[in-house]
Amino acid sequence: MKNFIYIVLFLLLVTSCSKDEIDLFVETDYLSIDIEPKENQKYPEYTHTFVFDNEDVNSTTITVPVIIAGRPTAQLRNFKIQVVDTLTTALEGTHFESINQELNVIDANSSNGHISLEINRTANLKNETLTIGLEIISDDTFGQGPNPLVTVNITDRLVKPDWWYTKGNNPWSSDPNLGYYTEEKLKQWFEFWDINDGTDPWSLEPYTYEYYSEYFGEWMIGTNLALMRITIEEFRQWLLKKDPQPIDENGDKVADTLDTLE
Structure with missing residues (x-):
């Protein structure tokens, strides 16, 4: 009787296995x-x-x-x-x-x-x-x-990078940000930083979360955001000094489109 019970339990176990479980057993x-x-x-x-x-x-x-x-x-x-x-x-x-x-x-x-x-x-x-x-x-x-x-x-064109921060997807805050994406804005942003390999400027010190956490502590993250906000304003002023003014593919002045909803 006991052997019969074991056989029934074994059959129940086998029939209850999913296809994926069987596949794993045969090492797929x-x-x-x-x-x-x-x-x-x-x-x-x-x-x-x-x-x-x-x-x-x-x-x-x-x-x-x-x-x-x-x-x-x-x-x-x-x-x-x-x-x-x-x-x-x-x-x-x-x-x-x-x-x-x-x-x-x-x-x-x-x-x-x-x-x-x-x-x-x-x-x-x-x-x-x-x-x-x-x-x-x-x-x-x-x-x-x-x-x-x-x-x-x-x-062979500039494309919106994954790190492009706009309101709603900035990992730190909804502000500051660069506003909606355009190729011309990204081109100007790289020129402002003298970047020619696509590097995310916010990944550089002293803008990173890790930099402020390590050297100043969690309570200084607000300073990090303030520095980003200052940098974006510096970018705006840099754009305004250009003659002629950079115009994006939507016909807008790039300097007028910073920190705006996408």
Whole structure:
């Protein structure tokens, strides 16, 4: 009787296992794009712009991060991807090269890896942004994780950086901020700082949260915000001294659009 009960319990345990639990038992690894989709985005995005590269740079290889849910192995492992035509406006052979599957790897002794893709700098990227949809292919080694697709954006223009602070998404406060984004404003902001590689000025000392926390304590964070506010005002005055006044693509004076709602 006791053996019969054990058999019943075992059968209940097996039949109650989900497919994912069974897959984990047979050591299937799930592979995902290691970029979180932004709010209201169906798929994660990866953006590359050639605008900060030297003029003689005609192509480059980008790497999109991926991550596995599973056990790392001592060997480097390859995985496969495919182009998703419905998410792609770029032309294979013109704007990007054929996928070399051998370059899509999971590092040894790691859960991390990358997609490798060669993209080309073409004249039309000065005026537009093209997309390449990529999807991880499920096979005997890897199953698709929660984010198997990514949209790669390629351009030769300035694009809104993730660090662009506006009211509502400034990590410290709704004020100060640079106002709504335009290419001309970003161009002027980089010129003001003499930045030519896309670095976020707020990531530099003495503007960082870590700088004030370490050297002055939490109670001095308000001074950090005050310094940012002063810097934006200095930027405004710097703009006002220019002749002619910088005008953005919306027809507005850049100096008049700081610290405004997006």
